[in-house]
Amino acid sequence: xxxxxxxxxxxxxxxxxxxxxxxxxxxxxxxxxxxxxxxxxxxxxxxxxxxxxxxxxxxxxxxxxxxxxxxxxxxxxxxxxxxxxxxxxxxxxxxxxxxxxxxxxxxxxxxxxxxxxxxxxxxxxxxxxxxxxxxxxxxxxx
Amino acid sequence: xxxxxxxxxxxxxxxxxxxxxxxxxxxxxxxxxxxxxxxxxxxxxxxxxxxxxxxxxxxxxxxxxxxxxxxxxxxxxxxxxxxxxxxxxxxxxxxxxxxxxxxxxxxxxxxxxxxxxxxxxxxxxxxxxxxxxxxxxxxxxx
Amino acid sequence: xxxxxxxxxxxxxxxxxxxxxxxxxxxxxxxxxxxxxxxxxxxxxxxxxxxxxxxxxxxxxxxxxxxxxxxxxxxxxxxxxxxxxxxxxxxxxxxxxxxxxxxxxxxxxxxxxxxxxxxxxxxxxxxxxxxxxxxxxxxxxx
Amino acid sequence: xxxxxxxxxxxxxxxxxxxxxxxxxxxxxxxxxxxxxxxxxxxxxxxxxxxxxxxxxxxxxxxxxxxxxxxxxxxxxxxxxxxxxxxxxxxxxxxxxxxxxxxxxxxxxxxxxxxxxxxxxxxxxxxxxxxxxxxxxxxxxx
Numbered sequence: 001x002x003x004x005x006x007x008x009x010x011x012x013x014x015x016x017x018x019x020x021x022x023x024x025x026x027x028x029x030x031x032x033x034x035x036x037x038x039x040x041x042x043x044x045x046x047x048x049x050x051x052x053x054x055x056x057x058x059x060x061x062x063x064x065x066x067x068x069x070x071x072x073x074x075x076x077x078x079x080x081x082x083x084x085x086x087x088x089x090x091x092x093x094x095x096x097x098x099x100x101x102x103x104x105x106x107x108x109x110x111x112x113x114x115x116x117x118x119x120x121x122x123x124x125x126x127x128x129x130x131x132x133x134x135x136x137x138x139x140x141x142x
Numbered sequence: 143x144x145x146x147x148x149x150x151x152x153x154x155x156x157x158x159x160x161x162x163x164x165x166x167x168x169x170x171x172x173x174x175x176x177x178x179x180x181x182x183x184x185x186x187x188x189x190x191x192x193x194x195x196x197x198x199x200x201x202x203x204x205x206x207x208x209x210x211x212x213x214x215x216x217x218x219x220x221x222x223x224x225x226x227x228x229x230x231x232x233x234x235x236x237x238x239x240x241x242x243x244x245x246x247x248x249x250x251x252x253x254x255x256x257x258x259x260x261x262x263x264x265x266x267x268x269x270x271x272x273x274x275x276x277x278x279x280x281x282x283x284x
Numbered sequence: 285x286x287x288x289x290x291x292x293x294x295x296x297x298x299x300x301x302x303x304x305x306x307x308x309x310x311x312x313x314x315x316x317x318x319x320x321x322x323x324x325x326x327x328x329x330x331x332x333x334x335x336x337x338x339x340x341x342x343x344x345x346x347x348x349x350x351x352x353x354x355x356x357x358x359x360x361x362x363x364x365x366x367x368x369x370x371x372x373x374x375x376x377x378x379x380x381x382x383x384x385x386x387x388x389x390x391x392x393x394x395x396x397x398x399x400x401x402x403x404x405x406x407x408x409x410x411x412x413x414x415x416x417x418x419x420x421x422x423x424x425x426x
Numbered sequence: 427x428x429x430x431x432x433x434x435x436x437x438x439x440x441x442x443x444x445x446x447x448x449x450x451x452x453x454x455x456x457x458x459x460x461x462x463x464x465x466x467x468x469x470x471x472x473x474x475x476x477x478x479x480x481x482x483x484x485x486x487x488x489x490x491x492x493x494x495x496x497x498x499x500x501x502x503x504x505x506x507x508x509x510x511x512x513x514x515x516x517x518x519x520x521x522x523x524x525x526x527x528x529x530x531x532x533x534x535x536x537x538x539x540x541x542x543x544x545x546x547x548x549x550x551x552x553x554x555x556x557x558x559x560x561x562x563x564x565x566x567x568x
Contacts (some may be wrong), residue, residue, distance in 0.1 A: 019462065020465050020469070021462045024163065025341075026170045030163050031319055031348075032317070039447055040445060043505065053505065055503035057309075060312060063175055066317040070349050072350050072351065079480035105333055113439075116315075161323060167483075168490060173542075175458070185303075194363070198465070210496045213492070213493050213494075214490065214491055219338070220385070221336055308447065309446070309453045309504055361451075
């Protein structure tokens, strides 16, 4: 699709430590935790852009995940300090893609890389258009 | 308190296997998982008594945990088959105590033992009286 | 690749109920839980084929997830009874693909669909060949 | 017991935000998450005292939870900023008690309060004496 932007609308980096409860008996993080870290990354990306996702839901706008992809590249152990880089793209005018790259903060060795795709829905799960201010915040041509 | 019953109103046993995602790098289950197994036990105790907790919430009755206690007695590893025995007590007329004993199903070696205490609330979290049928199901003198 | 089989080597169906701890404030299951259900599906697929994954790890063979993909198709709520259908494919001679389709058991309405890709590694995470019996169990030409 | 100290050996405060994955359909955090936040608190308490728990495990000293207690006092919602205050006590010479009080950071409204009790074990789970430096770090009379 020609409308897909070449550059992200917004990128943001956070740090987090692997919690003990996120490890499994293989000694690294359990695979599903990556999606929870993706969530931390996008919450803070939105906040950095001026959008409080908790407020968005209060106003009746929800951003459920409709697709997720994760590539597991290297181990990360309990207490390791990770860097989560999230980049937001629009796919067309209603789908949001959050590309996430997680790496060890010091060595920059990659840990996981992937994305989630989101659509806006109302409280009952029906797809709706993004709120007007969302276009403005991210300077998307409406 | 003299009203505290000596015998549970209802007891129920279920089996479950330790999931890989419930382990941690110590090689046993992560401590917080016990509370999730307690939840499985009380959902099925209520169902066995004829009370569907999902339906209860739809009808506006909620049973949040207000207190939890767990003693960790022995390890349980990934794929171990456990037995969860839940016993329901009333404390006074509004507090429910769910006593839970989890053991290895075959050896009966104890794994954890503890309890959760619950009160009935409405959707906004305000304490309310149990629904009438609740007294009837459990043959509690109202 | 011409070696990729058209048919799965093995398929298996299990049932599970959505736990309360797997829901989130959107009222459906939290997105990362799907990967935990995928794990339940593949553990039981392997067991049905005669392979105990816990035993496999004791013997020094690990099957970490190296890639995961999930499409979220419909809601599933607390206490909903789901059906998890897992199909195992070999990609070449060392990569295992577990295709998973989760649906509501009664209505067969799809909930999530996706896959995980696994390789065999030793205890320290180095890729190794599958154990000989693995080829035999699944009647894979070695 | 007269040996129980009246004052904690060490106290430490951290902040954390409620993650979306930690909520449940009641709209507040799921009860077992409290124990995961307790873990965050004690990891950072130990680090602040100069003890890296990850290093402790590498050296063969483990601190499993043998008992946990939680009182749920008030709701905390997704994205709420919480303060986790952890205080370490010794019970006798081998049991460690981590008292935890979690409150809303701004309003100081309490959220949960409780404790975990830990003993030192070796890798195979057998109780052992704390490492010598542990007594020194916390200036405990050995």
